Amino acid sequence: MNYCSNCGSPQISWRVPPGDNRLRQVCGACGTVHYHNPKIIAGCLPMWEDKVLLCRRAIEPRQGLWNVPAGFLEIGESVEAGAIREVQEEAEAQVHQLRLHTIFTFTNFHHVYIQFLGELVDGQFGVGEETLESRLFSEEEIPWDEIAFASSVFALQRFFEDRKSGVPQVHVGSI
Amino acid sequence: MNYCSNCGSPQISWRVPPGDNRLRQVCGACGTVHYHNPKIIAGCLPMWEDKVLLCRRAIEPRQGLWNVPAGFLEIGESVEAGAIREVQEEAEAQVHQLRLHTIFTFTNFHHVYIQFLGELVDGQFGVGEETLESRLFSEEEIPWDEIAFASSVFALQRFFEDRKSGVPQVHVGSI
Numbered sequence: 001m002n003y004c005s006n007c008g009s010p011q012i013s014w015r016v017p018p019g020d021n022r023l024r025q026v027c028g029a030c031g032t033v034h035y036h037n038p039k040i041i042a043g044c045l046p047m048w049e050d051k052v053l054l055c056r057r058a059i060e061p062r063q064g065l066w067n068v069p070a071g072f073l074e075i076g077e078s079v080e081a082g083a084i085r086e087v088q089e090e091a092e093a094q095v096h097q098l099r100l101h102t103i104f105t106f107t108n109f110h111h112v113y114i115q116f117l118g119e120l121v122d123g124q125f126g127v128g129e130e131t132l133e134s135r136l137f138s139e140e141e142i143p144w145d146e147i148a149f150a151s152s153v154f155a156l157q158r159f160f161e162d163r164k165s166g167v168p169q170v171h172v173g174s175i
Numbered sequence: 176m177n178y179c180s181n182c183g184s185p186q187i188s189w190r191v192p193p194g195d196n197r198l199r200q201v202c203g204a205c206g207t208v209h210y211h212n213p214k215i216i217a218g219c220l221p222m223w224e225d226k227v228l229l230c231r232r233a234i235e236p237r238q239g240l241w242n243v244p245a246g247f248l249e250i251g252e253s254v255e256a257g258a259i260r261e262v263q264e265e266a267e268a269q270v271h272q273l274r275l276h277t278i279f280t281f282t283n284f285h286h287v288y289i290q291f292l293g294e295l296v297d298g299q300f301g302v303g304e305e306t307l308e309s310r311l312f313s314e315e316e317i318p319w320d321e322i323a324f325a326s327s328v329f330a331l332q333r334f335f336e337d338r339k340s341g342v343p344q345v346h347v348g349s350i
Binding site (some may be wrong): 004007010019034035038074079080103107108170174 | 176177178179180181182183185192197209210211212213214215247248249250251252253254255256275280282283285287289297304345348349
């Protein structure tokens, strides 16, 4: 932030506002405190028979690596609706029967992943604009060295563990 | 947003950027796309014996009403750490053994509540700066008509239901 989005002044500095205990970007001209908060990434691991659907990323970061369909939650949608939309956009697939599966915070990147499990409605999927390739993987086929983000490794590992134990759980992690 | 936070220009307008499908605030001078995303509110319902701890709000919105301790997740902290901090700040209490309990989206206010259950470490609590009063409530004592937010009603109702059924669950809701 170089300029105040309220008044246009360049007098932006980091200060602890009165009654607060953290450094915030504050405008020296109009006094507006500019808060920055972590962003939510909503996603869903689509399941079909004994396999899960991953997408190979066509965009940075981590272009070319495999990922659980996920993306920034938009204003006005629930996390569940955001997850369903992201599967549609990235994998051109419909999921239903969603169940919350993982919450994973990247504290350094200010991202919180909220990821569901969902069943593919009809087993059909495609390749969205931000995707190079979509594919169903059995556990043995998962390309563990080519998974884009720790949040996806976390979700996949917990999914296969839960399937073995027969006890579906919701898992909270962070890095 | 009245001015571009990147270049200071007042030429901010709502447009659909190339490759996007939503209206965004875009700077006509430097081209920066300003994304706005939902914010995370992390909270925890503290438990002690057969009671839960609520705080009466000293600040707007909903000043004077009772709430589950919760507040905006800060940059650099996990949702669990944020929930623990909020209990400390609002109720001057320590919680441990946290377990994820509810995710509740206010689609109109762009807030996603992520709330845990946690045990008070020693049964001690106080009154934080943003709190008028803190109190332990049994189920029969909950002031249902004076609960600040739908997210807290949701969390409290699910908590007492789960306790009756003996099956702790994670609940996803939205309004």
